[in-house]
Amino acid sequence: MRDAQAxxxxxxxxxxxxxxxxxxxxxxxxxxxxxxxxxxLVLRRNPDLAGNVEDTLQLDxxxxxxxxxxxxxxxxxxxxxxxxxxxxTINSVSAFASQSPDAGFVLECVTVIKPxxxxxxxxxxxxxxxxxxxxEAEGFRKITYYLDRPDVMSVFTTTIVxxxxxxxxxxxxxxxxxxxxLDGGRHWVTWEDPFRKPCYLFALVAGDLKHIEDTFxxxxxxxxxxxxxxxxxxxxxxxxxxxxxxxAMRWDxxxxxxxxxxxxxxxxxxxxxxxxxxxxxxxxIFNTSxxxxxxxxxxxxxxxxxxxxVAHEYFHNWSGNRVTCRDWFQLSLKEGFTVFRDAEFSADMxxxxxxxxxxxSFLRTAQFAExxxxxxxxxRPDSYMEISNFYTxxxxxxxxxxxxMIRELLGPEKFRAGSDLYFDRHDGQAVTTEDFVxxxxxxxxxxxGQFRRWYTQAGTPQLKISDNYDASAQTYELLVRQSCxxxxxxxxxDAFHIPLRMSLLNADGDELPLVLSxxxxxxxxxxxxxxxxxxxxxxxxxxxxxxxxxxSLLRGFSAPVKLQFxxxxxxxxxxxxxxxxxxxxxxAAQDLAVAVIQEILQQHxxxxxxxxxxxxxxxxxxxxxxxxxxxxxxxELDQAMLAQxxxxxxxxxxxxxxxxIDVDGIHWARETLADALAVEHAENFxxxxxxxxxxxxxxxxxxxxxxxxxxxxxLAYLVRTQEPRWLEICYxxxxxxxxMTDADAALRLLxxxxxxxxxxxxxxxxxxxxxxWQHESLVVNQWFSVQAIASRPGTLAQVKLLMNHKAFDIRxxxxxxxxxxxxxxxxxxxxxxxSGEGYTFLAxxxxxxxxxxxxxxxxxxxxxxxxxxxxxxxxxxxxxxxERIQADPELSRDVYEVVSKSLKAx
Ligand code: B3K
Ligand code: ZN
Numbered sequence: 001m002r003d004a005q006a007x008x009x010x011x012x013x014x015x016x017x018x019x020x021x022x023x024x025x026x027x028x029x030x031x032x033x034x035x036x037x038x039x040x041l042v043l044r045r046n047p048d049l050a051g052n053v054e055d056t057l058q059l060d061x062x063x064x065x066x067x068x069x070x071x072x073x074x075x076x077x078x079x080x081x082x083x084x085x086x087x088x089t090i091n092s093v094s095a096f097a098s099q100s101p102d103a104g105f106v107l108e109c110v111t112v113i114k115p116x117x118x119x120x121x122x123x124x125x126x127x128x129x130x131x132x133x134x135x136e137a138e139g140f141r142k143i144t145y146y147l148d149r150p151d152v153m154s155v156f157t158t159t160i161v162x163x164x165x166x167x168x169x170x171x172x173x174x175x176x177x178x179x180x181x182l183d184g185g186r187h188w189v190t191w192e193d194p195f196r197k198p199c200y201l202f203a204l205v206a207g208d209l210k211h212i213e214d215t216f217x218x219x220x221x222x223x224x225x226x227x228x229x230x231x232x233x234x235x236x237x238x239x240x241x242x243x244x245x246x247x248a249m250r251w252d253x254x255x256x257x258x259x260x261x262x263x264x265x266x267x268x269x270x271x272x273x274x275x276x277x278x279x280x281x282x283x284x285i286f287n288t289s290x291x292x293x294x295x296x297x298x299x300x301x302x303x304x305x306x307x308x309x310v311a312h313e314y315f316h317n318w319s320g321n322r323v324t325c326r327d328w329f330q331l332s333l334k335e336g337f338t339v340f341r342d343a344e345f346s347a348d349m350x351x352x353x354x355x356x357x358x359x360x361s362f363l364r365t366a367q368f369a370e371x372x373x374x375x376x377x378x379x380r381p382d383s384y385m386e387i388s389n390f391y392t393x394x395x396x397x398x399x400x401x402x403x404x405m406i407r408e409l410l411g412p413e414k415f416r417a418g419s420d421l422y423f424d425r426h427d428g429q430a431v432t433t434e435d436f437v438x439x440x441x442x443x444x445x446x447x448x449g450q451f452r453r454w455y456t457q458a459g460t461p462q463l464k465i466s467d468n469y470d471a472s473a474q475t476y477e478l479l480v481r482q483s484c485x486x487x488x489x490x491x492x493x494d495a496f497h498i499p500l501r502m503s504l505l506n507a508d509g510d511e512l513p514l515v516l517s518x519x520x521x522x523x524x525x526x527x528x529x530x531x532x533x534x535x536x537x538x539x540x541x542x543x544x545x546x547x548x549x550x551x552s553l554l555r556g557f558s559a560p561v562k563l564q565f566x567x568x569x570x571x572x573x574x575x576x577x578x579x580x581x582x583x584x585x586x587x588a589a590q591d592l593a594v595a596v597i598q599e600i601l602q603q604h605x606x607x608x609x610x611x612x613x614x615x616x617x618x619x620x621x622x623x624x625x626x627x628x629x630x631x632x633x634x635x636e637l638d639q640a641m642l643a644q645x646x647x648x649x650x651x652x653x654x655x656x657x658x659x660x661i662d663v664d665g666i667h668w669a670r671e672t673l674a675d676a677l678a679v680e681h682a683e684n685f686x687x688x689x690x691x692x693x694x695x696x697x698x699x700x701x702x703x704x705x706x707x708x709x710x711x712x713x714x715l716a717y718l719v720r721t722q723e724p725r726w727l728e729i730c731y732x733x734x735x736x737x738x739x740m741t742d743a744d745a746a747l748r749l750l751x752x753x754x755x756x757x758x759x760x761x762x763x764x765x766x767x768x769x770x771x772x773w774q775h776e777s778l779v780v781n782q783w784f785s786v787q788a789i790a791s792r793p794g795t796l797a798q799v800k801l802l803m804n805h806k807a808f809d810i811r812x813x814x815x816x817x818x819x820x821x822x823x824x825x826x827x828x829x830x831x832x833x834x835s836g837e838g839y840t841f842l843a844x845x846x847x848x849x850x851x852x853x854x855x856x857x858x859x860x861x862x863x864x865x866x867x868x869x870x871x872x873x874x875x876x877x878x879x880x881x882x883e884r885i886q887a888d889p890e891l892s893r894d895v896y897e898v899v900s901k902s903l904k905a906x
Contacts, residue, residue: 006896010383011329018054019043021147021154022104024199028124030131030162030206034112035124036067039144041154044104055101057090060138061145063123067110071096088145111144118142119811119852127272128231130207131167132285134278137328137387140199150198150325151430160206161188167206169229173197173281175263193281195261196428198324203280205229205268212238216246216260219253224260229268230292233775237292240303240700241267241310248311251345256419258318267291267310271777272812274855275391276309279316286313289778289814295698295739297779300705307349312342323426328387332379332455333433335391336399343400350702353582354640360557360583363401365653367393368562371460372656374865374905375898376487380433380455385897388855394458401560402454406440408499408530408558409451414444450534451497458487461496461561463533469548475517476504476545478553480531480538482561488905498533501558504542504549509578512549517541530558550574555581569595573619582641589645590653592616593673597654601662601669610669612676620646620677624684627710631691639692640706643713648674651828661869663832667791678720689714698739705741712745722755731761735768743769744782751790780807781818788822795830796837799823810848813856820845824863831863832870836877839864843881846895847888854892861885861895865902879903 023042029035045052066083069076074096082089090096097105118125123142124133133139141148158172164187170179174193181187209229216224226245228238245267252258262282273287290309293302319341320334347355370376370393377390379399384390407415422439433455437448461484468477480500484493504512511527521544531540550571554563567575567588572595575588593616600610623645630637648670655661678685692711696704715733718726727750734746747769750762766787773779784807788799802808802819809815824831824842831838842864849857867878885891886899 006385006893006900008383008385009387011327011381014327014329016049017046017147017149017152018049018052019057019101019147019152020046021152024146024154024156026144026156026158028158028160028162028204030115030160030167032116033114035115035131037064037111037113037144039107039109039111039146041107041109041146042104043101043107045101047102055092055094057093057107059088059090059145060086060141060148061088061111062086063118063142064111064113064144066145067112068108069110070106070108072098072105073108074098086141109145113143120855121272121274121813121853122855124204125272127270129166130205130209130270131162132207132268132270133202133204133280134274134285135202135280136200136278137331137391138200140202143202146199148199149327150200151327153196153198153324153428153430155194155196156202157190157192158202158204159188159190160204161186162206166208169205169207169209169211171203171205171229171266171268171283173201173203173283193262195281195322197281197321198430201279201281201321201324203278203283203285205270205283205285208232209268210235212242214242214246216249216265218249218259220259222259222263224249224262225264227264227266228291229266230288231269234269234288234292237294237297240293241286241291241306244307244310245314247307247349248314248345251311251348252315252318252341255344255348256318256341256416256423258315258423260317261322265314267313271814274813274853276305277313279313279320281317281321284313286310287814289781292778293700295700297773297776298740299744299782300700300708300741303700304346304350304705308342308346311345312338315341315345318423322428323423324430326430326432328384328390329381330432331387331390332395332399332402333431333436335396336379336401337403337436339396339400340403351638351640351706353586354638354644354706356556356583357586357641357644359397360587361650361653363393363397363557363560365650365656367397367560368460369652369656369866370394371398371458371487372485374488374868374902376458378456378458378490382456382489386858386893388894389858389897398560405454405499405559406437406448406451408501409448409497409532410440410444410446414446415440417443448497450495453494453496457484457493457496458490459484459493461493461498461559463498463500463554463559463561463563465551465553465563465565467551467565469545471548474543474545476542476549478502478531478540478542478551480533480540482533482536482538488901495534495536498559498561500531500533500553501528501555502531503528503552503555503579503581504545505552505574505578506547506549509574511552511580512542512545515543517543528555552579552581552584554584554587556583557587567591569613569615573615576619576645577622582638586641586644589619590649592619593648594654594657597649597666597669597673600672601665604665604669604672605662610672612673616673617677617680621681621684624681624688628684628687628691631688638706639710640702643706643709646710646713646717648677652826655828655869658869660871663828663870663874667829674717675720678717682718682721682723685714685717689718708739708741708745712742715745716749719749719753719755719758722753722757724757727753727755727757727761731765734765740779744786748786751786752792754792774807777807778814781814784808784815784818785822785826788819789826791827791829793830795827796823796833796841800841810845811852813853816845816849816856816860821860824860832874834873836881839877839881843885846885850885850888850892850895851890854894857892858894858898861898861902865898867902868905 025040027038093101115124116126122139160170170189172191174191177192179189210232211227211229214226267284269288269291271288276290277286293306315338319337418440421443464481466479513525514529515525572588572592579585596613596616603610627642654666692707730746737743846857867875
């Protein structure tokens with residue numbers, strides 16, 4: 001890594017562009033060996049910059065050969081410009097322009113690139129047989145020289161020329177305005193996108209694709225053509241994405257007043273893709289894993305992911321494309337807001353409480369860990385080396401929580417007024433998170449001054465709450481203390497503005513009217529309130545409280561904080577059963593299970609045999625009995641929520657809660673509790689398992705998904721009993737399943753079971769599964785990951801064998817994730833083996849991928865960066881591997897940033 005490449009970009013250095021690009025005309029001559037890109041850019045000096053007399057034009061560009069360069073038809077010679085690794089600098093524009101650069105000039109540039117050799121999957125590259133692009137954040141500069149920054153917005157016209165047999169379908173943004181045939185079996189298409197956009201939203205696809213088509217009539221009665229393009233073999237896997245798209249389009253009209261703008265909306269599925277999908281204007285490009293769905297090959301979880309990602313990318317058309325980011329520090333402006341929008345969409349499509357539980361679980365496990373690690377950064381970062389490293393859970397998930405908190409503080413009507421104003425004010429502009437907050441303030445009159453700290457301060461705030469009941473005065477006090485641990489570059493934090501949604505429950509579980517001291521008593525006082533926590537220490541005294549209540553705090557997880565309140569286990573049981581807030585019922589169940597698991601762990605560490613709190617065993621029994629009665633009777637309960645209540649906190653969450661992670665202890669303690677629950681309640685689990693069976697044909701509606709989830713949750717407990725009959729039933733479910741959800745669940749259980757009788761069944765099932773699905777790439781990925789996450793000893797050896805399997809290809813990100821990432825992130829006991837072999841394995845893969853695909857390499861590295869949370873022996877081993885990676889002389893900027901920042905945390 002050369003020093004120049006390890007440069008840091010700072011938000012404080014932001015400067016508006018000296019030149020603007022009004023019009024961009026691109027011409028692509030696609031070819032197997034060399035692709036020629038001709039660009040014709042209409043530029044002019046930025047008139048909004050006072051006194052702008054800039055005459056040097058520096059364009060971004062890398063990995064290409066420049067063939068010719070002209071300004072206003074005048075050819076430049078190599079003395080007139082400087083080509084460096086990442087730029088092209090023209091020293092004097094006015095020397096070639098036919099008029100003042102203020103009035104505009106035309107830059108024509110011909111470059112040659114080799115998409116077939118581009119393994120970074122950024123810019124223009126080949127995925128299997130097709131050409132496709134990924135330009136966000138800075139991939140366009142690998143296509144042609146350009147001002148590759150989001151505040152340069154231009155109208156694009158794109159002509160694609162290619163062999164007609166191999167590439168019958170040629171796509172780009174906007175509308176197809178002309179096409180025709182050429183000699184030599186070639187053809188061409190010209191696309192025009194009337195909306196100004198930054199180049200990161202540019203897209204091109206060429207391939208032998210088939211499509212399904214539908215139409216959507218917008219709220220103003222415009223008919224939009226919807227097309228989903230895939231390889232022919234996948235045509236039977238597009239319907240769910242199409243349905244999801246139409247639901248999303250309607251939802252955005254109804255909930256945000258946002259109508260689609262072009263006449264056509266296209267989605268293309270590609271197999272080699274660094275992330276989930278990309279919101280290119282009018283031409284979304286999707287990882288096959290986020291668009292294809294069919295009951296036979298796709299699990300319920302993947303069906304739900306398809307719905308969410310299709311909606312997310314569609315919603316970007318407004319939150320991202322029509323209103324875009326001024327610079328990449330503002331990334332959460334579009335990502336946080338859009339994740340919030342897609343989460344609300346999913347909540348409306350399925351079960352709201354369950355959706356919230358899933359999101360919060362993920363946030364508390366993965367984002368909290370990121371916020372406590374060496375790469376912690378604010379929702380609006382101050383600096384970065386490589387922007388690709390900042391597509392993080394903080395930008396996305398915490399960013400969404402920040403938007404959610406704004407809605408908590410404003411209420412839904414004012415929030416909607418704020419979003420309307422934001423879209424109206426900034427349509428067609430590249431703006432900042434500050435502009436978003438200003439619009440919210442202007443439309444609501446709510447002061448978000450202190451709230452802005454959520455954008456600038458990293459780290460997860462802690463809320464320590466204690467209470468005090470005064471029986472004689474009939475007052476109940478909540479004393480709230482907030483603090484936030486230091487994060488890299490930020491040792492001190494100022495108090496956050498935290499919306500604390502809460503209620504007080506009396507002994508019957510009823511909510512009490514909430515009147516704060518100083519407020520007039522009112523007969524219609526609310527029973528739920530959002531308290532504004534704004535100081536380091538703050539007291540809230542409620543009056544007229546006749547007996548000591550149980551507080552229901554942080555309802556719906558109203559802020560992304562760590563809450564500490566000294567609940568007794570009986571209080572938690574009470575909230576679990578009596579709270580009207582579904583999220584808090586679940587959260588109390590988790591807290592109780594965490595406390596019991598931690599107790600088992602401590603007993604284990606002290607060499608005592610575990611004693612399991614009977615209250616938890618009984619509570620699970622109660623849940624099960626009510627679930628059984630409900631399944632036999634009215635069927636009113638939300639079975640997805642029941643499954644959540646019956647699921648123990650993950651090892652990852654238990655690890656996040658630990659100061660020093662006892663990898664094996666956590667695994668052992670959690671398994672011990674799960675096994676005990678299984679044995680104690682085997683009969684109830686068996687009843688429920690049977691009651692959740694159904695002969696109905698597969699449907700991906702919320703109730704059917706919930707039923708299957710609950711059923712497979714029961715089966716998991718039953719397999720834990722290690723009774724041969726349950727292993728056989730599991731194997732039978734695997735064999736006879738009419739859908740992938742049930743087959744996959746059973747396969748996972750067989751692969752993970754430590755029972756001796758499971759061994760032959762597992763071997764048979766894995767062989768059969770591969771045999772049957774070897775031609776379905778996404779299913780083969782599942783087959784890889786099922787094996788990679790088995791906690792049995794010897795898994796790493798198996799993973800290494802699978803790396804040599806003919807179906808594995810490290811250049812395909814889905815495959816790398818299915819095997820390497822699954823092993824390193826979801827198999828703690830094996831990855832953290834004290835031999836250090838897991839760490840060496842990961843470092844080897846990162847070193848390989850660093851050369852092929854730096855983005856994926858940097859992302860895979862995450863588990864090694866968390867070394868500070870482990871014991872000395874593991875810390876030493878992990879750091880040694882990070883140092884080995886750091887010593888690679890060819891380190892990409894992506895990997896360099898992650899390695900150096902995590903070693904600096906020393
Ligand atoms: N905006 C893209 C992410 C691009 C990532 C580039 N490294 C997908 C999304 O968030 O919708
Ligand atoms: Zn997004």
